[in-house]
Amino acid sequence: MKLLLAATPLTGHVNPLLAVAQAASERGDEVVVTTSEDFRRKVEEAGFRCRPYADDHGPEYRETALPPGPERGRREFERRFIDGMPRQAELLRSLIAEERPDVVVAGSMFLGVLPLLLDSRKRPPIVTVNVSFLFLDRPDGAPLGPGLPPARDAIERARYAAIKAEVDAAFTDQVRAYTDAVLARSGLPGLPASLTQAILTLPDAVVQLGVPAFEYDFAPLPPQIRFVGALPPPAVSGPRPGWWADLDRARRIVLVTQGTLANADFGELVEPTFQALADRDDVLVVATTGGRPLDAIRFPVPANGRVATFLPFGDLMPRLDALVTNGGYGTVIAALQAGVPVVSAGLTEDKAEVGTRVGWSGVGINLAANRPDPQTLRRSIDAVLDEPGYRARAQAMAEEFARHDTPREILSVIDAVRQMHPAGRRDPNGPSC
CATH class of the missing domain: 3.40.50.2000 (Glycogen Phosphorylase B;)
Structure with missing residues (x-):
């Protein structure tokens, strides 16, 4: 054919x-x-x-x-x-x-x-x-x-x-x-x-x-x-970032991403997420720029932060404890396929609809904001990390994907x-x- x-x-x-x-x-x-x-x-x-x-x-x-x-x-x-x-x-x-x-x-x-x-x-x-x-x-x-x-x-x-x-x-x-x-x-x-x-x-x-x-x-x-x-996440060409081995030593791993479209201003979500968790020695915060150069990150990356242009989601998602996203549909379903609970922000494109589904289905928290503040993010991330119901519902969703x-x-x-x-x-x- x-x-x-x-x-x-x-x-x-x-x-x-x-x-x-x-x-x-x-x-x-x-x-x-x-x-x-x-x-x-x-x-x-x-x-x-x-x-x-x-x-x-x-x-x-x-x-x-x-x-x-x-x-x-x-x-x-x-x-x-x-x-x-x-x-x-x-x-x-x-x-x-x-x-x-x-x-x-x-x-x-x-x-x-x-x-x-x-x-x-x-x-x-x-x-x-x-x-x-x-x-x-x-x-x-x-x-x-x-x-x-x-x-x-x-x-x-x-x-x-x-x-x-x-x-x-x-x-x-x-x-x-x-x-x-x-x-x-x-x-x-x-x-x-x-x-x-x-x-x-x-x-x-x-x-x-x-x-x-x-x-x-x-x-x-x-x-x-x-x-x-x-569908399986796309393969990422080239070597993994030099900090990849840090994932093996981390107690908890949180990925924050603004995807590949609504990523002109990392101050909307990536920066406040780093700020929300900057003092935490129990969490490694990983960010992807969605293909933009690393120097597009124009704020200090904290000691527990790591950044890459692209990351191999197929390998990374199963290791995550939480995803923080501006609501890209492909990223959210990749996380749910791995049973990862979600904190969703974002109101542009289709993101308000995706975020509402995150909250409605119980797999995470919908912030319904393009630029959430660090305090709100910290409370929400702590909730999906510490309250077992979110991960349980995400894992139930993963079982449906696995069928x-x-x-x-x-x-x-x-x-x-x-x-x-x-x-x-x-x-x-x-x-x-």
């Missing part, structure tokens, strides 16, 4: 697709990857042929002329993900004609698949890998984004409905209208639902990274969506859509795998 993998050019989106590529290659499939030129080397070093494209809507998507707020957030989202959709679709059609893949596998925010899914022209089957939380429309009527836990009663549902009306007016409806206008310029029909709903319901199949225990009750799920657990053979399950979904839709679907409302 030949697969064409399409990845949004962000580290947290490329890595899962490369893990899928590795699993497919190991069983003998031919794999071609398309992502931006910036990730070409990463793809080729992983052993795959890359057909890169120019990510014209990536580096300059920030709307710095607008003040922080809903309008700026909406416009940045449109520039980052929607403006490039027609060019991505043209790229996919060209690559499909040249490469003749049996199946296209795309990350959930690679929106170039949407024009193909809405078009009546023949295409290969399309499988989406969702690298974020399950962003379906909520059955309790809550909007996506603010990080609201499931409604407990009719009063809360009514409150959520009012909040959703505001979010829809400021963001959801405008994003849908903007997307429909972009589609119309290509002669295509508009979305059948909100953009997030369409991303997870239009493809022939959707593999959802994670487990149901970390998600709200969306039963019944659309038939094409399947939870598959967690999945994620690479095999994803490949089985790919095989199924190829058999059911060998030439792709003409009707976007037709049956799905």
Whole structure:
């Protein structure tokens, strides 16, 4: 079988697709990857042929002329993900004609698949890998984004409905209208639902990274969506940091990370975490810069602190006693896969939703703040270290992850859509795998 993998050019989106590529290659499939030129080397070093494209809507998507707020957030989202959709679709059609893949596998925010899914022209089957939380429309009527836990009663549902009306007016409806206008310029029909709903319901199949225990009750799920657990963390090239042996001598190990996207200001989370635990001789605090140079850390690192640009999460996570994160979905599920309790901060991108799930599921504490203070962090970290309930629930979550053979399950979904839709679907409302 030949697969064409399409990845949004962000580290947290490329890595899962490369893990899928590795699993497919190991069983003998031919794999071609398309992502931006910036990730070409990463793809080729992983052993795959890359057909890169120019990510014209990536580096300059920030709307710095607008003040922080809903309008700026909406416009940045449109520039980052929607403006490039027609060019991505043209790229996919060209690559499909040249490469003749049996199946296209795309990350959930690679929106170039949407024009193909809405078009009546023949295409290969399309499988989406969702690298974020399950962003379906909520059955309790809550909007996506603010990080609201499931409604407990009719009063809360009514409150959520009012909040959703505001979010829809400021963001959801405008994003849908903007997307429909972009589609119309290509002669295509508009979305059948909100953009997030369409991303997870239009493809022939959707593999959802994670487990149901970390998600709200969306039963019944659309038939094409399947939870598959967690993919293995990416390997880190190069030697381990010189301080790696210190992990063997540490009584307790805490990792703090702001991921690879919201890491422009380490004063938001990394610095206050170091400050919170600076006087502790019973805790080793490890930080990763998410690929930024070490001199981006512009504050004193305490004696019990260690820093690296990247760390091998596959080796590190099982050794941790706690994770402090700004709520990156991939990092959180990697910790839960290892049974590690979480302190989550962060309100940008999808992080408010991820943090709320951390608190709601009982696997950790949600601080719901972009810049928590050291005192709050210290109390929260002590709680997840000392109160056994957090680790017990994280370990129960790990047992659920362990029941999945994620690479095999994803490949089985790919095989199924190829058999059911060998030439792709003409009707976007037709049956799905």
